[in-house]
Amino acid sequence: MATTEGSSNGQHSLSPSEQRGKSRLASLFESPSNLQKCHRCEATVYQAEKIGPVKGVVFHKQCFRCNQCGQHLTLKNYTTNQVDVSDKNVYCQVHAPKTVAKGLGNEAIGIRGALAQQKMQSDLGKKGNIGQAPLIDAQSLAIKGALHAPKAGGRVNEQIHQGATAGHIDANALHIRGALNTQAQYQKGGKMPHGAHQYPAYVIEKKGKIIEAQKVLEERQRLEEDALYKTFRAEREDEKRKLSQELDQEWEIKLKDLTEKFEKEFGKKAPKKGKEGDFKENKPGVFSEHLERTMSPDELARISVNKSADKSVAFTDDLEKTLSPDELARVSHLTMQFEQQKKELENSMTAKRDNKKKYMTLKLVQKEQQLAGDLVAKHSQEMLELIAIKQKEIKQELQQEIEMAKQESVTLENGQVNGGEVAMDDLIMQAEEALKAMSTMDELPPPRPAACKKRELYEDPSVFTDLDEYVFKIADSEHSTWTDLVQQLTAPCLSDLEKVRAIFRWITVKDLNVIEFDETVVEDTPLGLLRGIKYGTETYHVLFMRLCSYAGLHCVEIKGKSKSVGYEPGMKFRDDMFNNTWNAVLVDRQWRLVQCNWGARHLVLNKDNEAAPAVEKSEKRRDKIRYQYDEHYFLTDPEEFIMEFMADDPDWQLLPTPITIKEFEELPFVRSVFFHFGMNFLDNPKSVIYTNTRGGAEVKIRVSADIVRDVVFHYQLRFAQKEKKHETDYKGAKLDRFVFQSMMNDHVIYSVHVPTTGDYFLEIFANKIDDSHKIGEDPNAPMMPFRLKCACKFRVVCETLTNKMHPxxxxxxxxxxxxxxxxxxxxxxxxxxxxxxxxxxxxxxxxxxxxxxxxxxxxxxxxxxxxxxxxxxxxxxxxxxxxxxxxxxxxxxxxxxxxxxxxxxxxxxxxxxxxxxxxxxxxxxxxxxxELTRPENASTHMSKEKWGPTSLFDKFGMKCINYRDPKIKLNSTNQIVVEFSVPETLQVSYHFLREPDEDHRDNVTIVREDSNKIAKFFINMIRPGNYLLAVYAKFESDPGKKMANVYNYMIKYAPDDGSLGKKKSGLFRK
Incomplete structure (x- = not known):
């Protein structure tokens, strides 16, 4: 039995393996604040760029390199110091310090077995995955366990363990089981999705148990959802039938009343309704029946009527021979009158039917959306509870196996080296990673502001480039279960942030608004998965909540008000207007706001009528869709989100101090462009700005200094009154000429001086330009036009004006x-x-x-x-x-x-x-x-004698080319071109007035053609009215003389819609 170094002084010290295991297990209980500095560069590490913990420390992805050679490493191929447990650096396989067995060469029996096992695994990997990257490479836990473990043959095991006192290790030991499972994976040729995190086989196997449980629950939930959708269809059919019956009855009554009206004088028999739901009479011989119904008994007695359909012409001939011309005309007139009124009734009933059907459908959809949303919320909670239960079970298994692994050791008799130490080290590390990935919460945190801003999670969307591209490929395919879809979407994801990103981008790139469904779509097909979109019962936020639950992410639905389409600055919110719904999702135990619907906004694109391959069209369409994606609505900071959305529940505003509905109304009206370009207001204006007594007001906006030279601004000033919303001028001057826009350093200033009292809208636009909008190396390259987007909007109110403002x-x-x-x-x-x-x-x-x-x-x-x-x-x-x-x-x-x-x-x-x-x-x-462009005698109030040419017209050698009558009336167009033949050296000018005294000079352009011999006046009348075009001229050789009036036109622009009114004007007095 080998003695362990460092056990002197009667104190027992842990083996290196036990120390490493203790270090990694302890990392599970470390405070998150201890794991926020990169071990290599000591800078802050955020979730999107984090690797680890490894030995209790974390790294940036770019800092996860070999401490010796600098080679970039991953969780699949790194290793640690096998000699010094206190060394927290990572190494490549070549430079990693390792324990060395004294006196053992590659011919030692244990080493020989490990090498043989390595060769066998290498050969097997080549055979099972030709041309493919293996699922788990030689640095994965299970493979390393196989490399360092002896062969499974009884003879070899007996030689290795002869005389050993370590605990028995059989095929159920965790690292042995991992090796066996890995070998089975290679034999099957299995492969994870591209970019997927490569957990060891035993972790994948345990994760598969959760997936199978999810599929079982999903199937049960789908049956429940099927039942709900059946009730939806049944209710729609029932409401449709009731509506049809109601309108049929109303049609019969009104048609009867109409018929009786005519029968009081001439008829006795009412027409019958045609097909069900069709308010038309489709019977043959209609004319003869109407005549029969409208004629008096005496008139009918005078003729013989054949009522068969094919004799209606003969009937008409007999009628013409029998009745006098006056009687025949009276019958014909009454028949036409009846048919006309009946047709009007048909049109009225059809319009009424369409309106009622639209209203009925809207009400049903609102009810169905609520019921479907409630059901999805219930199902989502069930799915989250299932995942939590299964994860707890697996965590318990892993914890037990880790404890078993710590107690296991394999000691070689010769050399006294712990041969299982390397595999055991990696085993504990991988198991701890799996434990962390399956962390669960017993209680959700309450809604409160996040600990950090969005920019601290990730500074630029480019950090998600690879993940986004992966999601785009997934979006091109279809799935028959939510479980399969979410598992494939989140396969490469290592964090909550990446999972949320994958789901959000799938929804926003899928363009669910334009999916076309065949009526034959069945419920268990890929498109059947999105049947809620088909029926209009499932919205973006409900779909997002559903997908998050399958990924084990907690997500809630938030209802509130929004400054959406139709809202203008200064408007007051009512209970039934501008309602909206969005989500809050839990990312690393912090609630973050998400608005999928606004993030997936799509503009109407020009249709390409030319035939193109389906693949090419698909690629072009996807590129356009991606271009419209709005990053702002992904994990938006509450301080920015509140500018457009306010939750009904103040807690879900996620602000340190929630605001009231009145304060929400007073916030400036802004759009995502405002935040994309790092804008902010210098003087905290409200949505409604009041001018001073001179009509003046000012808006100042600061732009991010990094991009200020690449941002272009523009504006539009217009009247706020509905009846004036299309008017862009005041007394002939464009309203934009009452705004002064300038840029100084990093801020743009708008100085407004309105021309008259009233309410206005000042809308400010912006966009970022590139080199195509600047002068380039090619002198003939045009500057490309660019589209400006609304950044913010204000209502400008002028209550008192003491000075007249000039444009x-x-x-x-x-x-x-x-x-x-x-x-x-x-x-x-x-x-x-x-x-x-x-x-x-x-x-x-x-x-x-x-x-x-x-x-x-x-x-x-x-x-x-x-x-x-x-x-x-x-x-x-x-x-x-x-x-x-x-x-x-x-x-x-x-x-x-x-x-x-x-x-x-x-x-x-x-x-x-x-x-x-x-x-x-x-x-x-x-x-x-x-020379003033408007001489003192120019006025719309001229006598009849002054219309047309003056006495100087012929003296200057001028001739009318097209409009010889000085009084012009326009109904179908608001544009006209007046042409004169003039001498080359004659200077011409004009004035253009609208009654009573509005200067519209800006709406006329003079063009000289044919070597200055033709003068064309291009005239545009922006609104109905009576106009004066006064033409002036003088020769270039008379610089001291004033221009003389030579011709006067009066132009009446009165569109066919009669919007001008019937008032007699000064120009057209009789």
């Missing part, structure tokens, strides 16, 4: 300032870095160009034609610096638009808007008189 100059839409030029062109401002400039007389601004660019500038001022201002802006380029010089003609407010494109680009390459500035000029030493 900003009519520059290109969007933000002011040079940040846009930096973002898209890398055009760096050297002088003016703010979007607002205050100056006198003149101004120079400079930019540094990343490459040679061609520039076009447009100076704009309200009331002045742009081309009159072109001569006041000049540009020059020196090296990589462009200088823009502006000489202002008058005081006032100007806008400067800057457009650019690469010099190498072709002439037809469109210039892109680079940036714009708002310039306030407070002093001009030498002012220049400018």
């Amino acid at each position: 900003l100059p009519n520059c290109a839409a969007g933000e002011w300032g040079p940040e846009k030029s930096v973002r898209h062109f890398n055009l760096i401002p050297l002088t003016h870095k703010s979007g607002v400039v205050t100056t006198s007389d003149s101004m120079e601004m400079q930019f540094r160009m990343p490459r040679k660019l061609h520039f076009v500038t447009k100076l704009r001022m309200n009331g002045i034609d742009d081309h009159f201002l072109d001569r006041f802006v000049k540009q020059s380029i020196s090296g990589d610096v462009v200088t823009l010089s502006v000489q202002f003609p008058q005081t006032g407010q100007f806008g400067l638009d800057i457009y650019a494109r690469p010099v190498e680009a072709s002439d037809n390459h469109t210039l892109a808007h680079a940036c714009k500035y708002l310039i306030n000029v407070d002093k001009v030493s030498n002012p220049v008189e400018l």
Whole structure:
């Protein structure tokens, strides 16, 4: 019997095997806070990147490397120090310190047996898994046990154990049984799903017992669910029958009343109803029967009527010969009148039937969803209880086997070496891992805020890339049982977080909203598994709760209010509006919020009519679906979730201090884009913002500094009143011109000055751009358009307005300032870095160009034609610096638009808007008189004599090409093009007014064609009304003269729907 080192001083010390076993078993009872630092790098370890505990310590996945050579290791191939128990590092097989048997070579009988066993296992693995990776490799527990154990032959065992005093080990010992089971797995050629965690065979076997128990319970639950769905179908049929009977009776009564109405004067026999449920009369000879029913007895006595269906034509001929023309006309008129009213009754009853059927279906679905949800909740609880019971049973078995394993030892007579030490060490480690994986809770934690934020669980969704791809492949296949589906989904998962992720991504990628079901689908097929989706009785959150229960995850259903489609800032919640349901799932004993339905939102995609292989279509469709997935609604932090959802139960808000429904209404209206780009508000605004007496209000948003240069913002200001929701202008000026958007450093500012009292909606959009939206190396490559998404929305209320607000100059839409030029062109401002400039007389601004660019500038001022201002802006380029010089003609407010494109680009390459500035000029030493676009005599109230050409029209050599009548009426379109033939050197301008005094100049564009010989006015009327188009002209050779009025059109736009009204207007007075 070998003596153990370290047992001096009369004290018994544990063997290395016992010390390792004690260390690992003790790790089960260590506080989680002791396991949060990586043993290698000493940084915090989160669940998604954790490996271990190994010898009571944990590692990052990337830190789980050999302590000697740095080779990356896994739970399948690592090993530990066999000599120094206190060494907590991990090693590869080559560099792991091991105990050495003195005096034993590879010819020693025990070693020879182990080598033979190794060769046998290697050969068997090659035969059973040709071209495949083995299920459990040579570093797995059971295989290592086989390698270090002697052959099972009686003669060899007798030689090894001759004289040994260790306890007896038979085929029931845990590590021997594992080796045998592993050998059986190899012989069967079994293989786990790709990426699955490779537990030893004995753990897989025990886990299989749980799966079998789940299948048995699922079968029983399915029978119960079948019974419920049968009641659903029966109730639907019964309600459908009742509705049909009710409407049939109503049809008969109304048809009888209609018939009696005519019979009082002419008839005596009511028509019969046709087919059941069809409000039509399908009898032959209808015309003759109607005539017979509507004629008086004297009239019928004068003719002979053959009532057979095939004689109806002869009957009509006889009738025409018998009755006078007046009598025949009267009969025909009454027949047509009856048929018309009967047809109207049919249409009315059909519409009523459809509405009642829709309402009935909605009520039934709501009732069925509640019943089905309750049943799934009950089944989920049963499944969780079953799993907990089975896991406790298996834990007890494992604990007993661990204790047995600690007491077992095999001692070689020669060399006095514990030959079972290596296998025993790994055995205890793997068993402890299995115990930890099957941890159960006797009592669920109450709803309370999680200990850490979502970003501490995982910083970026890319950590789930491999798992997500695995789930996508699973989603392409179908399963006939929930047990099989969930087992396959969670096969590679090592933590609650990964299991929840796999289930969530399967639901969001499956696109359950567009699944098409054949009416012949039977209940025990893959599609039958989703019959709740087919019938509309199972929703995303119910399905999520069901799948979580099969994975052993605790999940609850939460009901509350949401700021969903149709909700606007400032609205009050009512009991019957904006109800919603979502989930909370327990991840590592912390409740986390999940909204599957919003995470799986899908946009309507353009349909590809061209034929394509099914596989190719499937791949394209899946890629598009994945693109629409919203990561924000997976394990959302409560502080962000409360911005859109509020639980009815305050505890399930998971906030340190729950809020009230009034506070929820006052929170800003935001969407997931707001959080994706790390936005937050600087001044904590409420959902409703009140302006000052000058109509001013401001919203400030900070953006994550990491991506601020790649985020594009836009906005829309519109009236909040329903009757004005389609109006985008005020007195001809776009409402967006009353908002100033600018960016400074990492925040965007919206300054609003509304034009009149009332309620408005300010909607702010954002999106992240990439290199395709910037100037690139290819000079002719266009900047690709991008779709902006709503980030937040506010109601802006102006109760009092003391000053008249004027719109900003009519520059290109969007933000002011040079940040846009930096973002898209890398055009760096050297002088003016703010979007607002205050100056006198003149101004120079400079930019540094990343490459040679061609520039076009447009100076704009309200009331002045742009081309009159072109001569006041000049540009020059020196090296990589462009200088823009502006000489202002008058005081006032100007806008400067800057457009650019690469010099190498072709002439037809469109210039892109680079940036714009708002310039306030407070002093001009030498002012220049400018032509106003609206002369003082321009008005919609003109006398009849002033419509059409003026006396100067012919003097200027102008001719009308299309509309020669100055009074134009439009009903079917709101767009028109007016063309004139003009001399090449004649300058033309216009003014466009809507009665009574709205300036709509922005809705007209002039285009000169045919070498300036044709002037086209493209006119767009944004809403019904009476308009004046006043055309002005002067020759270029007369710079000192004012433009003269040469032609006036009056245009009445009155759509066919009569929305304009019947009021007589000033333009059309008689």
